[in-house]
Amino acid sequence: MTGVAIGTTRRRGPERLVRSTEELLRDPGYVGTSPEAIQAHARAGQGGMYHRFAGKSDLALAAIRRSAEQVRAEAEAALSGKGTARDRIAAYLSRERDILRGCPAGRPAQDPEIVAGAELWQPVHETFGRLRERLAAVVTEGKAHGEFASKPDPAHLAASIAAVVQNGYVPARAAGSVEPFDRAAEGVRELLQTA
Amino acid sequence: MTGVAIGTTRRRGPERLVRSTEELLRDPGYVGTSPEAIQAHARAGQGGMYHRFAGKSDLALAAIRRSAEQVRAEAEAALSGKGTARDRIAAYLSRERDILRGCPAGRPAQDPEIVAGAELWQPVHETFGRLRERLAAVVTEGKAHGEFASKPDPAHLAASIAAVVQNGYVPARAAGSVEPFDRAAEGVRELLQTA
DNA sequence: GTCTATAAGAAGATAGAC
DNA sequence: GTCTATCTTCTTATAGAC
Numbered sequence: 001m002t003g004v005a006i007g008t009t010r011r012r013g014p015e016r017l018v019r020s021t022e023e024l025l026r027d028p029g030y031v032g033t034s035p036e037a038i039q040a041h042a043r044a045g046q047g048g049m050y051h052r053f054a055g056k057s058d059l060a061l062a063a064i065r066r067s068a069e070q071v072r073a074e075a076e077a078a079l080s081g082k083g084t085a086r087d088r089i090a091a092y093l094s095r096e097r098d099i100l101r102g103c104p105a106g107r108p109a110q111d112p113e114i115v116a117g118a119e120l121w122q123p124v125h126e127t128f129g130r131l132r133e134r135l136a137a138v139v140t141e142g143k144a145h146g147e148f149a150s151k152p153d154p155a156h157l158a159a160s161i162a163a164v165v166q167n168g169y170v171p172a173r174a175a176g177s178v179e180p181f182d183r184a185a186e187g188v189r190e191l192l193q194t195a
Numbered sequence: 196m197t198g199v200a201i202g203t204t205r206r207r208g209p210e211r212l213v214r215s216t217e218e219l220l221r222d223p224g225y226v227g228t229s230p231e232a233i234q235a236h237a238r239a240g241q242g243g244m245y246h247r248f249a250g251k252s253d254l255a256l257a258a259i260r261r262s263a264e265q266v267r268a269e270a271e272a273a274l275s276g277k278g279t280a281r282d283r284i285a286a287y288l289s290r291e292r293d294i295l296r297g298c299p300a301g302r303p304a305q306d307p308e309i310v311a312g313a314e315l316w317q318p319v320h321e322t323f324g325r326l327r328e329r330l331a332a333v334v335t336e337g338k339a340h341g342e343f344a345s346k347p348d349p350a351h352l353a354a355s356i357a358a359v360v361q362n363g364y365v366p367a368r369a370a371g372s373v374e375p376f377d378r379a380a381e382g383v384r385e386l387l388q389t390a
Numbered sequence: 391g392t393c394t395a396t397a398a399g400a401a402g403a404t405a406g407a408c
Numbered sequence: 409g410t411c412t413a414t415c416t417t418c419t420t421a422t423a424g425a426c
Binding site: 027028029031032102103105106107109110111112113115121124125127128129132149151152153155156157158159160161162163164166168169170171173174175176180181183184185186187188190191192193194 | 224327354
Binding site: 229230231241245250251 | 418419420421422
């Protein structure tokens with residue numbers, strides 16, 4: 001531990017490189033991002049990059065881990081907050097997500113080269129699984145307090161909510177607009193009202 | 196019109212090339228698919244391919260159009276079938292989709308090179324939009340017959356359903372299993388029961 | 391029309407000076 | 409540790425024989 005702050009103002013080399021990779025992984029995606037592009041974005045030289053990281057995939061691993069951790073933390077903040085289970089799920093659905101830039105956790109799941117190799121794929125896999133588990137737990141909790149009818153299975157409902165959120169990104173990109181995402185989130189909220 | 200059947204047994208060159216491109220576009224995706232791979236898959240030579248198509252993007256355009264048309268037709272088959280609005284939506288959710296191979300219509304929406312240029316992106320865009328409209332119409336119909344509570348807005352609900360279906364693909368790929376998709380579809384069905 | 395050979399370019403990584 | 413030059417390989421496309 002060097003005690004150097006990881007913030008927006010003062011970042012050491014490796015930190016900046018990982019940040020840049022995170023951003024580029026969201027938008028052009030893994031295959032669409034060249035080491036050169038990462039260096040340009042991070043304003044780092046080739047030397048620096050290859051000195052600290054073994055290569056593109058090594059950098060991507062660091063970036064994916066960081067993105068996954070953040071997605072997890074944000075979800076946790078919403079799902080462990082105040083209010084009823086329904087409120088917390090609604091809060092989770094409302095989080096700002098910069099939809100058109102793609103899902104920081106889900107986008108990599110679409111990259112052929114990432115899915116192919118286990119190292120990069122594993123953290124993505126884990127993040128999604130834990131998120132669904134956490135959502136299911138909140139649904140179960142809500143059912144225990146009589147918030148939901150007995151009908152919806154927690155695991156199913158959790159999967160639906162996760163699908164809408166994590167993947168509403170796709171139609172949004174297809175439409176070139178956040179509208180599909182917002183509408184989908186609103187639709188789930190409305191369904192939960194009546195459930 | 197030459198009258199040659201477009202089936203599995205007898206396909207002319209261009210047809211085979213487009214088919215192969217469709218399949219490869221679903222799985223490795225646009226960036227991950229080389230002209231060479233297409234030729235190998237279609238058992239065609241370079242000459243044949245470049246003779247009929249201007250290049251990779253030209254072939255991709257043909258493939259995307261065909262996939263989009265098929266997705267639209269399948270959705271229409273389910274949504275215009277017999278039964279209540281709820282039944283038809285449930286049927287739509289149950290269609291076999293070869294989940295892990297990716298969504299034929301949505302996968303392209305994730306490819307940086309496709310999103311960048313308008314030609315390839317446009318058919319994807321259109322397909323998603325029309326599908327949501329169609330779903331919204333069925334929901335509206337269901338509400339008119341008193342199948343759903345007055346609460347859910349048709350456009351919102353349609354967006355939710357579309358997000359679950361078209362994109363349940365993402366968590367499924369992340370998990371390496373169809374389970375997340377199946378659960379999500381089941382979750383929406385259950386919610387519709389109670390709505 | 392279909393094949394083989396090959397060119398032009400970029401992606402990813404390395405070498406070696408400083 | 410960081411920079412520049414270089415190397416290899418892959419991707420996409422073209423040329424020209426047949």
